[in-house]
Amino acid sequence: MKKVSCIFIVDDDPITVFGIKKMLKSVTNCDDVQIFQNGKEAFDALLERHESNKTIPDVIFLDINMPIMDGWDFLDELIALDLKEHIIINMITSSIDPLDHQKWSNFKDKCPYILNFKNKPIFKIEATDLGSMDMAS
Amino acid sequence: MKAVERVDQFYLLKQLPKATALLCKKGVLLDASSSWLDIFGLPPQNPDHQTMVFQLYPNASDLKKRLKENKPFTLGHKVTKNNGTCHYKSYFAPWFDEKENVIGTIIQTDDVTSEVEKEQQTAWLQHILETKVEVSKTGWWEFEIATKQLTWCKETKRIHQVPDCFEPTTMEAIEFFKPGYSQNKVSMLFHKAIENHQSYDTNLIIITFNGEERWVRVTGKPHIENGSTTKIFGTIRDIHDEVMAENKVKEHQQLLSTLVDSLPLNVYVKDLESRKVLINKGESHYINKSKEEIIGKNDFDIYNEDTAKISREEDIQVMKHLTPIIGKETAITHNGKTTHFLTSKIPYFDLDGKVCGLIGMSLDISSIKKKECELRDLIKITSMQNQKLIGFAHIVSHNLRSHSANFSMLLEFLKSESDPKERERIVQMLSQASDNLLETLGNLNQVVDVNTKTSVTKKQLFLKHNIVKVLQNFSAFLDKNDSHVINQVAEDIKVDCVPAYLESIVLNLISNAVKYRSPDRKPLIIINAVKSKEGVLLSISDNGLGIDLEKYGDKIFGMYKTFHNREDSKGFGLYLVKNQIEAMGGSITVQSEVDKGTTFNVYFNEES
Incomplete structure (x- = not known):
């Protein structure tokens, strides 16, 4: 079992959230899993944690299409925050639009964190999605 | 002979009112009337001063011989004096004595100067007339009512292609005119000239002696004496070549104007001041004014200031630099309506090769332009719809995919889940996912309906x-x-x-x-x-x-x-x-x- 201290799930689809939570159970026993309906809620929470020196999430599951603030806008804000901590961001989307993939590729280059792209459906969360140990591979 | 008798006799002679002279048989002037002597400028005759008659008629070299024939004859001659030349006619007659013996010659001389001058004048007039006839190719004819005598001059005969000896009757003359209109007309005019004293001048066709049809211009003028016509005098001139040339020109003009009028173009000719001097039907129709109203007007009279200015500048370019404008696209607003034209303007040269204006041609391409715009709009709409379609396909794929992904994930969970409570939760989720899918499908269907039912009645x-x-x-x-x-x-x-x-x-x-x-x-x-x-x-x-x-x-x-x-x-x-x-x-x-x-x-x- 991989030990992860804090995980953020940012998705407005309850079924996907349910799925991610369920899959997480089998790979980690994280006590601090937070659910957000959109990017804004997630970012506000993150900012609050950062400012009050609380634990920053190690892993973020991020949907792209969300109201108010979508996944891309969230990423912009996050990059602008320039956090020193390591974060693994898993973008989870049902989109198979090549444009979305291209956008991810562009973000990956400028993002100081690990940025994964995962197409739905997902059936299993790999250990690599939660830790940086396989970064070199 | 006694001297006294002689003197008496000759004294009588001297007084004769008519210029008279007596010659001896040798041709010596015995005596003459004063008037005779005056004619030749001679002094009174006496034995000391004798004149030979021959020297008085220097041009009649055979006078001596003729005198010897003892027969009367006449001789025309002239005498030049300071105040000009006088013409005379001398009558020579043998002079008999009581016994009918010829003893000399009697001469009587008349001054015929005025008659000669008149003759000369007539000859001159005749000459002028002939020259006129020759130059103008106008023949004359004359009809004497009383004698019904018709006279044709040489030229008239030449026009009719008859020999010089031909002398026509009135009937024959009229029959030279082409049967039908020409013959009827000339008969009528000839009749009216006699009866109503009306002159005439008209163009008719004759058929010449050689069978050639030719246009002639005939005139007739009655000569009235005491209220009735005594003579008709007229002229005839062969105008066939002129009429033919004129007809040819008319035919050309007809062809040209038909052609220009029927062209699906607005055609106009402008002078150096850009005034329209010729336009076709198309142009007149476009400007919506009659040809008469447009001719002589320039573009400033017809169009608004801006349009006219542009047009005038083009005109100047064409006429000054002789560079034609070919197929230039122009848009002209006239009477509140904008028309697109393909305009050409080319310099127009006179017969001496000097530019005297321009010829303009405008093809109305408004409908083509309109179609072009419609096509462009159609392309715009099509590409917009295409864009919409791509967007819609994206939405469909994305939204349907997210539901199917959820199904896959949940079903996968269900396969490996053994806990009945958890299984129930997954099934609940599945039914939720199914509802979501149905709703999405319903929404998409609505959108498809809106976009495809173009026939929905407004x-x-x-x-x-x-x-x-x-x-x-x-x-x-x-x-x-x-x-x-x-x-x-x-x-x-x-x-x-x-x-x-x-x-x-x-x-x-x-x-x-x-x-x-x-x-x-x-x-x-x-x-x-x-x-x-x-x-x-x-x-x-x-x-x-x-x-x-x-x-x-x-x-x-x-x-x-x-x-x-x-x-x-x-x-x-x-x-x-x-x-x-x-x-x-x-x-x-x-x-x-x-x-x-x-x-x-x-x-x-x-x-x-």
Whole structure:
């Protein structure tokens, strides 16, 4: 079992959230899993944690299409925050639009964190999605 | 002979009123009347001063011989004196004595100067006439009423191609004219000239002696004496070549004007001052004035100042630099209507090769231009629809995919899940996913309906009445939210619209205005409509939350785009509204300020 201290799930689809939570159970026993309906809620929470020196999430599951603030806008804000901590961001989307993939590729280059792209459906969360140990591979 | 007798005798001679002289047989002048002596400028004769008659007639070399013949004869001669030349006629007659013996010659001399001068004048006039006939090729003829004698001059005969010896009768002369019109006409004119003293001058056809048909110009003028015609004098001139040449020119002109008039072009010829000197039917029709009204006018008289200025500059370029303008696209506004032309202007040279104006040709290409525009519009619409289709395909794939992905994931869980409680939860989730899919499919179907049912019948609907209907059905919701709606739409404004779409549009926009109300204010919705040339503009304003258009402007009408955290926000209403409006040829725009309110402007296009 991989030990992860804090995980953020940012998705407005309850079924996907349910799925991610369920899959997480089998790979980690994280006590601090937070659910957000959109990017804004997630970012506000993150900012609050950062400012009050609380634990920053190690892993973020991020949907792209969300109201108010979508996944891309969230990423912009996050990059602008320039956090020193390591974060693994898993973008989870049902989109198979090549444009979305291209956008991810562009973000990956400028993002100081690990940025994964995962197409739905997902059936299993790999250990690599939660830790940086396989970064070199 | 006795001297006295002699003197008496000769004294008598001297006094004779007619110039008379007596010669001896040898030709010596015995004596003469004073008048005779005067003619030759001789002194009175006496034995000391004798004159030989021969020296008085220097031109009659055979005079001596003729005198010896003892027969009377006459001789014309002239005497030149200081005051000019006088012409005389001398009568020579033998002089007999009582016994009928010839003893000499008697001469009587008449002054015929005036007769000779008259003859000369007549000859000169004759010469002039002949020259005139020769040069003008105009023959003359003369008809004597009393004798019914018709006379043709040489030229007249030549025109008729008859020999010089031909002497026509009146009948023959008339029969030379071509049977039918020409013959009838000339008979009638000839008759009228005699009876009514009418002159005539007309062009007719004759058939010559050689059978050639030729145009002639004939004139006739009656000569009246004591109130009745005594003579007809007339002329005849062969004008065949002229008539033929004229006809040829007329034929050419006819051909040219038919050609120019029938061309599907506006053709005009301008002089150096850009005044129109010739136009065809097309040009006259375009300017909407008769040819007579246009000829002599320049472009400033016809078109507005700007158009005329451009045209004049073109004209100058063509006429000054002799560079033709070929197929230039121009747009001319005349009588409030703009016409597109393909205009050509080429310099026009006179017979000496000097530029004297220009020839202009304009082809009306408005319909081609219009088709071009329509085509461009069609391409625009097509590419827009294509874009929409791509967007829609994307939405379909994305939204349907997200549901199918959920199914896959949940089913995968179900396969490996043994806990009955957890299985039940997964099944619940599956049914939720199924409901979501159905709803999405329902939404997509609505959008497809809007975009494909191009045949949906639009009706003229009273805008206010339809809005009121929606508000009534909606009154419970509005009351619950404490909303106030001000409907300022005028009673008489009509829109061309699909009834169901109008209801959907109003419903969605009003429910949005209430849904996204500000927590600090009671919802206030103002509905207004303005009618203009382009159509009707319906605006629905609220005092709600507003939206940051700089951030979300391009997404507000997108499918499944929501911007406020509300349970009942699906991100479908505005997407549907936009599709419905665009399907009817209209458009929708939005203005908004965060925490102030939002205004949606719906344009109902009148044309489509």
